[in-house]
């Protein structure tokens with residue numbers, strides 16, 4: 001029987017969360033030619049930029065209003081007006097996202113009012129400027145992304161004739177995941193509007209001459225046209241679920257909020273939903289990919305069955321990984337997220353009951369808490385971000401890296417963990433970690449320790 005626990009300690013030690021503006025920045029990167037102005041101190045732009053650059057291995061451009069002691073007391077209006085003028089004149093972006101920070105929210109700057117004032121005083125400015133509230137004391141990086149999507153759902157769509165497309169909100173994933181979701185929709189002959197698509201903008205190539213903005217991203221026209229799609233599919237409940245409902249209520253487009261398509265069953269749900277809303281058959285190619293994932297699971301079961309695993313990260317990622325772990329025979333013992341979303345705890349309990357698990361569901365928790373738990377009740381594997389490396393090193397437990405951020409390894413942002421092919425990648429990776437840890441395999445027999453005297 002599983003239980004839901006919440007950390008009581010007020011201070012966080014080795015937290016898994018990032019600050020909220022980074023979510024709005026990441027989502028803005030998915031709109032072609034868009035730029036973010038971070039309304040706060042320089043550090044509020046620098047910290048997210050560094051974290052994104054270390055994970056995506058791309059230069060990250062974000063403007064800042066550079067609030068100081070003086071503007072903290074007298075307000076940041078002038079800085080924000082100057083920032084919008086500079087960004088518009090120098091870069092000519094397709095859109096500006098102004099996101100708030102702990103500082104600008106605490107001093108009470110009326111950001112929407114300042115933006116309106118700027119637009120009124122600059123009739124020549126012909127691009128959308130949106131504001132997203134991202135104080136980090138309310139929510140995490142997930143909340144910042146989610147708030148961006150809700151703003152887009154309200155501000156952009158324009159009802160016109162049906163476009164036959166499907167709105168897809170991948171949520172907080174990697175460029176490799178977005179590519180995989182795009183590939184799956186293409187294999188069904190479906191065109192998607194991705195809200196938003198940072199697959200190329202954050203995993204791009206080198207081009208000469210260097211384009212002013214990275215190639216790729218959802219266009220402003222697509223954002224406007226998203227009111228005319230057949231349906232909206234949110235692939236993360238906590239990043240896009242509410243925005244999908246706005247599409248349903250305001251534009252009459254059916255909303256489907258699905259679990260992140262990790263593993264067989266969750267990917268099946270996505271594919272079946274695509275088929276249902278478009279009337280398209282599930283393609284032979286996708287059926288073959290599914291069959292290969294099933295085969296990989298069967299081949300790996302002798303190495304994985306009954307191993308215990310601790311999983312941490314963003315709520316939807318953890319939920320997807322728990323199901324995948326159960327599908328491949330592992331026993332999830334701890335599932336941890338830093339967020340305090342009550343529905344997540346309830347959903348995880350339902351999932352646990354369905355899968356017959358006995359695990360501790362840890363909400364609003366940090367990795368020090370997980371470290372203490374694992375010391376008392378050891379596990380064989382950990383799934384999570386680079387932040388788990390201290391547990392990996394101290395307790396000598398393999399950490400299978402996934403999620404955001406991965407800063408101590410290279411190229412993970414290009415890997416997909418979603419879809420059938422992402423599932424195969426995960427099965428291979430997890431199985432190889434087990435084999436590397438446990439020792440020799442001789443004639444398909446797994447030995448706990450290397451044979452003495454063997455070469």
Ligand code: SF4
Nearest residue numbers: 019043044101102136
């Ligand atoms: S002050 Fe708030 S918004 Fe700024 S970097 Fe820190 S957590 Fe992020």
